[in-house]
Amino acid sequence: MKFEDFVCFEAAIPEFHTSDRDGAIEELISSLDKAGKLGNGNGKAITRAVIKRENEASTGMGKGVAVPHVKHKAVKDVVVAFGQSGAGIDFSALDKQPVYTVILLISPANEPDKHLQAMENIFRNLQYEKFRRFLRQCRSAEQIEDLLKEADEGSSL
DSSP states (O other): OOHHHHBOGGGOBSSOSOOBHHHHHHHHHHHHHHTTOSOTTOHHHHHHHHHHHHHHSOOEEETTEEOOEEEETTOSSOEEEEEEEEEEEBOOOTTSOOEEEEEEEEEETTOHHHHHHHHHHHHHHHTOHHHHHHHHHOOSHHHHHHHHHHHHTTOOO
16 A cells, blocks of 8 residues: 555645644644545544544654554545644654654544555654655645655655
8 A cells, every 4th residue: 555545635734733732633634624535524523533542542653753543434445644843742752752743544444454554654654764854844735745655656765
């Protein structure tokens, strides 16, 4: 599974308007909703599910990145949105450092294999410092899209 299979580039947020975790999650879900990726009227329920999941265990993996994720019956396809914060957001990350890149993943509840495939792709790329650094430098949806296409092509980022 490649980024182009599940990332909604039109929902990318180059700079969050908020400075807190829940606000960042709400912004990404709202952006996905506006892009028509969540079905009618499901944004609030999905927001509650993601925040509930985040309260149970932080998805701040460290190194400036968080990957909040949830499986939800309202979505038909795996969808991901990227958001950035120049100032950093407290996600209670493992390394106790601020998060600058948030990658929100929402998957159909009845397709756990697709959820795992998307997670594998995301984390395979995030393991590389160069990828994380380039991602953090993206300031537009177009730059994020270009970077992820390079990653899909196997470019040595």
